[in-house]
Amino acid sequence: MGRCPLCGQPVLDKGKFYGCAGYVSGCKFTLPKELLSKDLDPSIIRTLLSGKKTRKLKGFKSKTGKSFDAVLTIQEGKLVFQFDQSKFRQKKVRKKPVNRRMRSS
Numbered sequence: 001m002g003r004c005p006l007c008g009q010p011v012l013d014k015g016k017f018y019g020c021a022g023y024v025s026g027c028k029f030t031l032p033k034e035l036l037s038k039d040l041d042p043s044i045i046r047t048l049l050s051g052k053k054t055r056k057l058k059g060f061k062s063k064t065g066k067s068f069d070a071v072l073t074i075q076e077g078k079l080v081f082q083f084d085q086s087k088f089r090q091k092k093v094r095k096k097p098v099n100r101r102m103r104s105s
């Protein structure tokens with residue numbers, strides 16, 4: 001798949017996840033095959049392990065059930081979400097009030 005960003009050993013397909021071959025010497029680097037309802041296919045894993053950002057991945061589901069798009073990258077051995085900042089800003093400006101929270105008690 002690629003090399004572990006922490007110790008440089010190969011990252012292997014472990015069945016349910018991808019794990020570093022250096023785990024025997026204590027490396028804890030792993031990558032999930034599925035993240036927030038989104039399958040991380042081998043091409044995504046390869047991109048991550050080569051130290052690059054992925055393309056924008058669609059279809060993540062947050063804990064609250066909201067789906068969102070994000071770019072993934074690895075920082076210090078951890079998966080990190082990166083969001084489209086410019087789009088975020090635009091959204092904020094155009095923000096319409098959401099009345100969901102305004103329950104009449």
Ligand SMILES: [Zn+2]
Pocket residue numbers: 004005006007008009020021022023027028029
């Ligand atoms: Zn490792």
